[in-house]
Amino acid sequence: MSATARKTAPLPDDIRAQKGGTPIVSLTAYTTPMAELMDAHCDFVLVGDSVGMVLHGLPSTLGVTMEMMILHGQAVKRGLRQAMMVMDMPFGSYEESPEQAFRNAARLMAETGAGAVKLEGGVGMAQTIAFLVARGIPVMAHIGLTPQSINTLGGYKVQGRGAARAQLLADAEAVAEAGAFAVVLEKVPESLADEITKAVPIPTIGIGASAGCDGQVLVVDDMLGLFTKFKPKFVKRYASLGEQAEAAVAAYAAEVRSRAFPAPEHVFADTAPESKP
Numbered sequence: 001m002s003a004t005a006r007k008t009a010p011l012p013d014d015i016r017a018q019k020g021g022t023p024i025v026s027l028t029a030y031t032t033p034m035a036e037l038m039d040a041h042c043d044f045v046l047v048g049d050s051v052g053m054v055l056h057g058l059p060s061t062l063g064v065t066m067e068m069m070i071l072h073g074q075a076v077k078r079g080l081r082q083a084m085m086v087m088d089m090p091f092g093s094y095e096e097s098p099e100q101a102f103r104n105a106a107r108l109m110a111e112t113g114a115g116a117v118k119l120e121g122g123v124g125m126a127q128t129i130a131f132l133v134a135r136g137i138p139v140m141a142h143i144g145l146t147p148q149s150i151n152t153l154g155g156y157k158v159q160g161r162g163a164a165r166a167q168l169l170a171d172a173e174a175v176a177e178a179g180a181f182a183v184v185l186e187k188v189p190e191s192l193a194d195e196i197t198k199a200v201p202i203p204t205i206g207i208g209a210s211a212g213c214d215g216q217v218l219v220v221d222d223m224l225g226l227f228t229k230f231k232p233k234f235v236k237r238y239a240s241l242g243e244q245a246e247a248a249v250a251a252y253a254a255e256v257r258s259r260a261f262p263a264p265e266h267v268f269a270d271t272a273p274e275s276k277p
């Protein structure tokens with residue numbers, strides 16, 4: 001069913017059922033107004049840990065905390081009626097043990113009303129994914145470029161080229177087998193994304209992957225041209241809102257300095273105008 005025709009948010013099983021069908025649409029959101037804008041157009045909205053870089057000016061996602069995620073998750077949830085909300089598990093909140101992952105995933109879901117959590121990792125996280133799923137927590141996996149591991153991956157490089165191809169395929173198969181309802185493929189070669197999409201029974205959500213994936217996700221501030229510090233090749237800018245915002249601020253500053261703002265229509269008289277019959 002298209003996002004616009006839907007009255008209530010899909011469940012993880014509905015997203016899973018979209019495998020091979022109409023592509024799944026997703027964007028990140030961190031605030032209520034942005035969530036409201038995208039609600040009718042997205043199947044799911046991801047409260048990504050990219051919030052740390054995009055809204056908080058952090059150099060990477062590593063400094064994002066559970067408290068930050070919960071606050072932004074609550075804000076996004078208030079703006080959603082039709083789209084499912086997926087919460088990213090921040091760095092350090094799930095890697096230690098399946099029990100730690102369960103505690104924090106349960107907290108994210110209970111305190112934000114999310115429909116699912118997302119965590120980074122393939123074969124190494126399969127046991128944790130199975131543990132969460134068995135305890136009622138739907139999990140979206142995230143493999144390929146996993147930004148929480150940039151220090152071991154050696155930066156924001158394309159993953160799965162050459163000898164690493166087989167490992168990435170094994171990661172996709174492992175998370176699907178563990179019970180993930182979908183898997184994000186970030187920054188992987190197009191042919192590998194297509195191979196994984198054919199190989200696994202769950203939807204693949206591409207970001208820097210392939211149009212052949214079962215769905216796509218982008219960071220909303222990237223595609224709106226609001227976050228312009230980096231411009232990864234996989235980002236398409238659908239608007240230049242950052243430039244428009246800066247031009248508006250410059251116009252406001254000039255009008256304040258020239259006393260053109262506020263104009264007569266923005267100020268109040270001593271007495272209220274007579275009310276018309």
Ligand code: KIV
Nearest residue numbers: 028048049050218219
């Ligand atoms: O944190 C994030 O925004 C993400 C994606 C865009 C996949 O994980």
